[in-house]
Amino acid sequence: MEAPILDDSSPRAGACRALDVFLFAPATARPLAALRIGLASVLLVQAAVVHAEFLDWFSRDGLFQGNLARAFGPLFGPRTGDLLAWLSPLGVGEVAGLRAIGAAYVVALVMLGFGLFTRAAAALAWFLHWTLMNSADPLRYGVDLYAHIFLFYAIWVPVGRAASLDVFLLGASRAPTAGARIGLRLMQMHLCISYFASGVEKAAFIDWWNGELIFRALSFPGYRRFDMSWLAHHPALAQLACLATLAIEIGYCVFIWPRRTRRLWLAAVLGLHLGIAIFLGLHFFGIIMCVLNIALFGISPEPRGDQAAFFAGAAPGESSTLTQPGMRRSKAL
Amino acid sequence: MRSTPRRWLLVLVAAHLLLVTLGAAGVELGDVGPIGRLLHHYGLASGAECEYDFFTSRDHGQLVLHVDVIDAEGRRSTRSLGTGASHEAEIRVAHIADAFETADPELRRELAKSLAAKMFDRHPEAREVVVRVEYFVAVLMDEHRSGREPRVTQVYDARFRKPQARPEARHGSADPG
Structure with missing residues (x-):
């Protein structure tokens, strides 16, 4: 007979129960x-x-000729040169080998997108993305870091258990699982840490407090998309934009969780990233951050019936298909 | 935590998130013995070691890379290192300028030579290629209102003449400014 853990009303047991539900x-x-x-x-x-x-x-006769690419970036990790060295005994030349690597990357992404042999596709996409990122290190920026992080998670987390060919063709189960919850929580917490670190780092610079940084960033040749010099005549607006960025990033790890503030914070962070995409021209960075935020905090993981009750504000545990007797559902997404 | 597998899973998740936090804080694990190196490699593979210091430079400036192509008549034009096919590609090649921050003059010279060789390949009419890196210093809002313009300082300049077989440097002043 199962021990009546859930009937234990001590604070410690309550905390364990809440943590269990959350994770x-x-x-x-x-x-x-x-x-x-x-x-x-x-x-x-x-x-x-x-x-x-x-x-x-x-x-090797591109922008980084010879072995120059190896001089930049981390020493550890695969590079296209390594893959080409493996392919050369098969008689595959450099150009054909690079095309094969590029084609394999695209095929892996297509399979990942459709959810066909999802884990294998994610592993291949992650490995080739890492390889390409390492091989031209001076070309990389924020979008590559986030893509690398979340491709790695896609290998381990059951991302193919919904809306995938694995489900429709290969019969993978769509049933709710604890693995999906812990995977979601892991990625949510990683995103929170990244925003918090980014916000705290920014807050150490006075230029983020007085609004100078946004004016400066918008005037840099590498980011200038529009003539934003008029902003100098409205310094309060620049300061407001900087302070809002700090508040959104630092507050993210707190205000993205409660239902009452989640939608507001999600809208704010999406606005921030759309602003970066439009005004600084970092389109893919902006879009990938929007994708991550919408997926991780904008879509309910609860089963359909439960979801309706969840958004209707049903009492915890009431008409829930996923909770066990006496067990609360997670209030956070 | 009702089962052992869940406990182990929780330990793994907590350890991973600890690495993410250390990475975000800029802690270098690679220098902390063999286990530190192992964790460093895991951090690189998983992305757990990433820092998130976007737009946090203390500097008021940005390095900007220019590549000038000079033809046989001496006409000079500034060309992109990208093919011009997309804005995304232009953003990425603009980041090459940051690679010139490296303290190793020989590496900077090799990089400039490599970029010049690519430009000779792409522009057969070129007789010389000049690789320039400038430091663009933005002005404050107050300065802008009083009419002050951004300053541009040259930090690197190398000129390459078209070779018979491969690019050869005529001179490569690598003055870090």
Whole structure:
């Protein structure tokens, strides 16, 4: 007979129970599927947009000739040169080898997007993305870091358990699982840490408090998309934008969780990233951050019936299909 | 935490998030013995070691890379290192300027030579290629209102003449300014 842990009303037992629900209450993989499809789509569009540069960026007679690419970036990690060395005994030349790597990356992303052999596709996409990122280190920026992080998660988290060919063709279960919940929580907390770290780092600079930084960033040749010099005549507006950025990033890890503030914070952070995409021209960075936020905090992981009760504000545990008797559902998404 | 597998899973998740936090705080684990190196490698593979210091530079400036192509008649034009096919590609090649921050003059020279070689390949009419890196210093809002313009300082300049077989440097002044 199972020990009556759930009837234990001590604070410690209550805390354990709440933590258990928060981390392991069975969840659907819908947010994970949204992440999978969104991430794969953004990376596929990015690949299509930059495909003309592919050989220039990665071949030995491209922008980084000879072994120059190895002089930049981390020493650890795969590079296209390593893969080409493996392929050369098969008689595959550099150009053909690079095209094969690029094609394999695209195929892996397509399979990931459709959710076909999802884990294998995620592993291949992650490995090739890491390889390409390492091989042209001077070209990388924030979008690559986030893509690398979440492709890695896609290998381990059940991102293929909803809206996937694995479900429709191969019969993978769509049933809510504890694995989906803990995977979702892990990625949510990673996103919170990243925003908090970014916000705290910014807050150490006076330029983020007086509004100078946004004026400066908008005037840099690398980011200038529009003539924003008029902002100098409205310094309060620049300061407000900087302070709002600090508040959104530092407050994210707190205000994205409660239902009352989640929508507001989600809207604010989406606005921030759309602003970055439009005004600084960092389109893919802005879009990938929107995808991550919408998938991880904008889509309910609760089963359909439960979701309706969840958003209707039903009492905890009431008409729930995923909770056990005496067990509360997680109030956070 | 009702079962052992869940406990282990929780330990793994907590350890991973601890690495994420250390990475975000800029803690270098690679220098902390063999286990530190192992964690450093895991951090690189998983992305747990990433820092999130976007737009936090203390400097008021940005390095900007220019590549000038000079033809046989001496006509000079500034060309992009990208093919011009997309804004995304232009953003990425603009980041190459940051690679010139490296303290190693030989590496900077190799990079400039490599970029020049690519430009000779792409522009057969080129007789010389000049690789320039400038430091663009933005002005404060107050300064802008009083009419002050951003300053541009040259920090690197290397000129390459078209070779017979491969690019050869005529001179490569690598003055870090």
